[in-house]
Amino acid sequence: MLWNMTQRYLNGRESYILMGVSGSGKSLIGSKIATLFSAKFIDGDDLHPAKNIDKMSQGIPLTDEDRLPWLERLNDASYSLYKKNETGFIVCSSLKKQYRDILRKSSPNVHFLWLDGRLRHHSAANAASCRAFYAARPAAKSV
Numbered sequence: 001m002l003w004n005m006t007q008r009y010l011n012g013r014e015s016y017i018l019m020g021v022s023g024s025g026k027s028l029i030g031s032k033i034a035t036l037f038s039a040k041f042i043d044g045d046d047l048h049p050a051k052n053i054d055k056m057s058q059g060i061p062l063t064d065e066d067r068l069p070w071l072e073r074l075n076d077a078s079y080s081l082y083k084k085n086e087t088g089f090i091v092c093s094s095l096k097k098q099y100r101d102i103l104r105k106s107s108p109n110v111h112f113l114w115l116d117g118r119l120r121h122h123s124a125a126n127a128a129s130c131r132a133f134y135a136a137r138p139a140a141k142s143v
Contacts, residue, residue: 020095
């Protein structure tokens with residue numbers, strides 16, 4: 001069964017976008033699946049512009065306008081997979097339809113997988129951990 005799925009769905013030029021709320025396990029699950037299928041793994045958090053990272057580290061929510069350059073970078077990453085005949089797993093929230101529309105505009109083979117994980121912490125604690133995460137990421141400041 002697993003081999004059939006691999007042959008059918010992971011034959012190149014495919015982008016699988018794992019979407020869900022913060023804390024749903026997107027990065028962990030996406031990286032494990034990508035490793036299992038010898039596919040590329042792209043963590044959407046790594047593609048945020050420095051301005052977004054600064055805002056998030058201060059606990060300031062991103063606006064749709066803030067997200068646009070980030071979504072364009074994600075779309076470019078998906079298109080790059082398509083052009084290189086590669087399969088990849090991209091993780092990002094992409095909770096709004098308008099975000100998903102941007103992510104599917106350049107590549108015909110984009111598939112969305114929604115992770116319905118339950119948050120383990122109260123949302124305030126989760127927001128605090130996100131701020132701490134972005135503040136502690138040394139490489140993130142250079143994006």
